[in-house]
Amino acid sequence: xxxxxxxGRTYETDExxxxxxxxxxxxxxxxxxxxxxxxxxxxxxxxxxxxxxEYYDEYKIAPMIRILTKAIGKKLGKEKGNTKYLYxxxxxxxxxxxxxxxxxxxxxxxx
Amino acid sequence: xxxxxxxxxxxxxxxxxxxxxxxxxLEVKLIMAAYDADISVVFMDDGVFAVKQGQNTKELGIKGFxxxxxxxxxYEITKVFVDRKSMEDRGMxxxxxxxxxxxxxxxxxxxxxxxxxxxxxxxxxxxxxILAF
Numbered sequence: 272x273x274x275x276x277x278x279g280r281t282y283e284t285d286e287x288x289x290x291x292x293x294x295x296x297x298x299x300x301x302x303x304x305x306x307x308x309x310x311x312x313x314x315x316x317x318x319x320x321x322x323x324x325e326y327y328d329e330y331k332i333a334p335m336i337r338i339l340t341k342a343i344g345k346k347l348g349k350e351k352g353n354t355k356y357l358y359x360x361x362x363x364x365x366x367x368x369x370x371x372x373x374x375x376x377x378x379x380x381x382x
Numbered sequence: 383x384x385x386x387x388x389x390x391x392x393x394x395x396x397x398x399x400x401x402x403x404x405x406x407x408l409e410v411k412l413i414m415a416a417y418d419a420d421i422s423v424v425f426m427d428d429g430v431f432a433v434k435q436g437q438n439t440k441e442l443g444i445k446g447f448x449x450x451x452x453x454x455x456x457y458e459i460t461k462v463f464v465d466r467k468s469m470e471d472r473g474m475x476x477x478x479x480x481x482x483x484x485x486x487x488x489x490x491x492x493x494x495x496x497x498x499x500x501x502x503x504x505x506x507x508x509x510x511x512i513l514a515f
Contacts, residue, residue: 330453331445335416338456 277303289371296374304372308363316360323373333378336366389420391509394429399439404432405447407515415457424502426465430472433464433494435480448480455483455492462494465502
């Protein structure tokens with residue numbers, strides 16, 4: 272299994288770099304994963320990551336992009352619930368990239 | 383000419399745990415929701431246990447996926463039905479059914495709709511495809 276090291280600890284991931292164990296996640300790990308994705312974490316970035324973690328906690332799935340935009344619009348305000356806002360934050364695909372940084376598995380229904 | 387939207391029904395007849403069918407079926411539904419299809423889901427026979435609330439899978443050593451049904455309405459899968467006879471034969475009532483989402487405007491919880499077997503048969507007759515899990 273692929274892995275990476277951070278602060279003297281080894282973290283297992285899947286072949287695409289998604290954390291193997293949800294419980295391994297920490298803000299430090301998120302920061303590291305963001306760096307590997309070339310994402311500079313701002314408060315808006317964290318807002319999405321935290322949202323995803325809450326969504327996963329409630330429904331046990333990582334939402335696909337269409338669902339993510341709708342749910343974010345509802346929770347964080349309409350101006351954020353659109354694809355452009357999320358792609359500006361996560362150019363590599365909001366669902367895919369933000370889920371990775373949030374320590375979640377790949378989104379269900381991501382095609 | 384616009385293509386006719388496919389009517390696809392998922393039937394869930396197996397109990398939720400002990401095999402991978404019902405969970406995989408749920409994943410397929412969520413994936414299919416990305417396409418323009420008219421999706422419906424029917425829980426019958428032992429499949430009704432999948433939509434019973436308060437499942438505890440801890441002793442089975444698995445995560446369980448009861449919570450994921452709560453996202454069905456978000457995924458625009460709103461045609462979710464439970465066969466009345468299967469439910470009653472297993473000592474369940476409508477109160478036992480889990481919530482599949484909430485109404486966008488009123489925030490009222492939405493539950494699967496309990497229907498009779500002949501209604502299910504009529505719906506089945508209208509489908510292009512029926513996928514069994």
